[in-house]
Amino acid sequence: MKIESIVGYLQKQMGMNPDAVGFYTMKKAVYTAMLSRDLDDLDEYYQLIQSNGEALQGLIDAVVIPETSFFRDKKPFKVLKDNLRQLYRMLCSDGEPLKVLSVPSSTGEEPYSIAMTCLEAGLNYGEFEIHACDISQRVLDIAQRGLYSEYSFRGSHTTYQQRYFTPKGHFFQINDQLRKSVNFFQGNLISDQFTSQVEKKFHIVFCRNLLIYFDKPTKCKAISVVESLLHDEGLLVVGHADTAILPSLGYKPFLDQFSFTYVKSHNQQKAVVTTANNVLMEKGKQVMAALVAARTDIAASPPSPVSSEHNEETMLPNSSIADVVQEIEALLSKKDFAQATSSCQMLMEKPGDNSTAHHYLGRIAFLQGEMPVAEKQFKKAVYLQPNDEKALCFLAKISKKQGDDAAALRYQQRANRIKARTLSAQESL
Ligand SMILES: C[S@@+](CC[C@H](N)C(=O)[O-])C[C@H]1O[C@@H](n2cnc3c(N)ncnc32)[C@H](O)[C@@H]1O
Numbered sequence: 001m002k003i004e005s006i007v008g009y010l011q012k013q014m015g016m017n018p019d020a021v022g023f024y025t026m027k028k029a030v031y032t033a034m035l036s037r038d039l040d041d042l043d044e045y046y047q048l049i050q051s052n053g054e055a056l057q058g059l060i061d062a063v064v065i066p067e068t069s070f071f072r073d074k075k076p077f078k079v080l081k082d083n084l085r086q087l088y089r090m091l092c093s094d095g096e097p098l099k100v101l102s103v104p105s106s107t108g109e110e111p112y113s114i115a116m117t118c119l120e121a122g123l124n125y126g127e128f129e130i131h132a133c134d135i136s137q138r139v140l141d142i143a144q145r146g147l148y149s150e151y152s153f154r155g156s157h158t159t160y161q162q163r164y165f166t167p168k169g170h171f172f173q174i175n176d177q178l179r180k181s182v183n184f185f186q187g188n189l190i191s192d193q194f195t196s197q198v199e200k201k202f203h204i205v206f207c208r209n210l211l212i213y214f215d216k217p218t219k220c221k222a223i224s225v226v227e228s229l230l231h232d233e234g235l236l237v238v239g240h241a242d243t244a245i246l247p248s249l250g251y252k253p254f255l256d257q258f259s260f261t262y263v264k265s266h267n268q269q270k271a272v273v274t275t276a277n278n279v280l281m282e283k284g285k286q287v288m289a290a291l292v293a294a295r296t297d298i299a300a301s302p303p304s305p306v307s308s309e310h311n312e313e314t315m316l317p318n319s320s321i322a323d324v325v326q327e328i329e330a331l332l333s334k335k336d337f338a339q340a341t342s343s344c345q346m347l348m349e350k351p352g353d354n355s356t357a358h359h360y361l362g363r364i365a366f367l368q369g370e371m372p373v374a375e376k377q378f379k380k381a382v383y384l385q386p387n388d389e390k391a392l393c394f395l396a397k398i399s400k401k402q403g404d405d406a407a408a409l410r411y412q413q414r415a416n417r418i419k420a421r422t423l424s425a426q427e428s429l
Pocket residue numbers: 014015064065066067068069072103104105106107110133134135136139187188189190207208209210239338
């Protein structure tokens with residue numbers, strides 16, 4: 001028996017794509033789970049995980065990537081807060097609570113952030129129901145406990161911390177009423193039993209930073225499961241890195257996250273949101289995907305008068321751009337695309353232009369074979385930083401793949417001219 005067979009079995013159970021998760025990461029998880037059971041024989045371990053649900057769960061717990069934080073990516077929560085009352089009026093009949101599903105919930109920061117957003121938007125307890133699911137019982141136990149370190153807040157959101165948490169030593173305990181407002185349950189989104197496990201229809205489903213780990217057929221299956229759980233006019237919120245597959249499945253953005261010219265201030269953004277809601281109403285039964293995780297245009301917006309709370313939420317982490325770039329490079333070499341995308345989002349929040357973030361978002365998409373997304377991101381990088389020779393080389397490769405040899409040649413010549421200029425500048429020093 002080879003370890004690859006166990007990794008293959010795990011992949012089938014979870015839909016995980018070893019290329020996205022990292023083959024070595026999966027192998028390491030297998031060995032770690034074996035050691036925790038004092039087993040050193042692969043055959044014996046394989047038999048065990050096939051016959052014993054608890055042993056399989058232990059392996060799943062060892063392989064999952066539970067990376068999350070409160071109000072992760074910020075924008076989906078802002079858009080939700082700005083639109084929640086309208087969505088509540090539109091989607092909920094008299095007395096019906098707004099039903100939200102967070103899958104995967106990981107250690108709970110996402111569903112609790114949704115609950116806080118509902119309260120902040122003016123809904124009362126009882127007017128919303130949050131259900132939260134994850135495949136890993138270990139992360140759900142942490143979620144249900146509701147005790148978080150500073151790291152879960154990423155040094156931000158202190159207003160929420162003060163309003164909804166009580167300090168406990170070096171940790172923060174979520175208020176009991178808020179904790180109880182989220183119903184956690186264990187489930188595998190891609191298993192055939194999932195829909196029977198969840199009998200409700202949800203007005204909003206958050207399904208973020210999971211699809212990226214799946215191969216294409218599993219992504220399609222996951223989306224169709226989510227779709228079957230969504231209210232006809234419901235809203236699907238996905239992570240930035242998850243978006244590439246959606247247009248091919250007939251989804252349309254609720255907001256145009258990648259537009260350059262569209263949104264240049266918070267006020268205009270509101271106007272776009274209103275328009276989008278009109279579209280949402282006009283389109284009736286069409287499901288909309290809220291592709292709002294990384295609104296690249298906001299960071300470049302001129303500063304606008306904002307509340308002290310907003311200022312606090314947009315506080316920047318202290319790491320320098322060079323540090324983040326180094327981290328992204330390391331993540332790319334490990335093929336940890338989800339984490340690399342999060343780091344790009346961190347870059348977006350830094351002052352100055354977003355060319356570096358677009359460059360790396362392009363590379364992430366390119367490495368995953370998502371050429372239209374890669375092309376869009378590299379074009380933005382070059383628009384903001386015309387001397388980005390590497391982005392031009394990637395654009396040349398993409399054009400070539402698309403069969404547009406003339407464009408490929410133009411991009412390559414531009415890249416060559418930049419390289420020649422850089423070399424001659426270096427020689428004259
Ligand atoms: C990166 S976290 C995302 C958490 C949160 N949605 C966010 O964006 O911050 C990924 C989570 O997916 C869970 N997961 C992996 N495969 C799953 C599956 N087939 N069904 C449900 N959850 C799954 C993992 O246990 C892990 O906690």
